Amino acid sequence: MPKEEVDRLVETIVEAKGATRHCSICFNLSAQDPCEFCSNPNRDQTTIMVVETSRDVIAIERSGDYKGLYHVLEGALSPMEGIGADDIRVKELIARLGMVWYKRLFSLLTQT
Numbered sequence: 001m002p003k004e005e006v007d008r009l010v011e012t013i014v015e016a017k018g019a020t021r022h023c024s025i026c027f028n029l030s031a032q033d034p035c036e037f038c039s040n041p042n043r044d045q046t047t048i049m050v051v052e053t054s055r056d057v058i059a060i061e062r063s064g065d066y067k068g069l070y071h072v073l074e075g076a077l078s079p080m081e082g083i084g085a086d087d088i089r090v091k092e093l094i095a096r097l098g099m100v101w102y103k104r105l106f107s108l109l110t111q112t
């Protein structure tokens with residue numbers, strides 16, 4: 001079974017158990033929505049690391065060096081397998097980036 005199918009299967013089982021859900025902001029698997037990263041004001045809100053799966057988030061968190069936010073694409077672009085930008089969370093990422101830049105610009109413009 002390909003790795004992606006295993007990942008999907010594991011996610012489906014975990015979700016079916018009701019233990020976790022996808023964060024509505026970053027799509028990481030979490031027991032809460034927004035997840036513990038998105039809802040943590042101590043994380044750097046202006047840095048977003050783009051990863052393929054929630055498993056990558058766990059691996060990066062284990063290193064302990066990263067203090068920003070995440071965006072889980074839930075897959076990778078693969079033209080050979082017919083997986084395009086619409087099949088993964090690219091639209092959501094672009095919308096999120098727009099929001100981050102809007103907030104930064106707004107705070108810059110309102111600084112006196």
Ligand SMILES: [Zn+2]
Nearest residue numbers: 023026035038
């Ligand atoms: Zn999140």
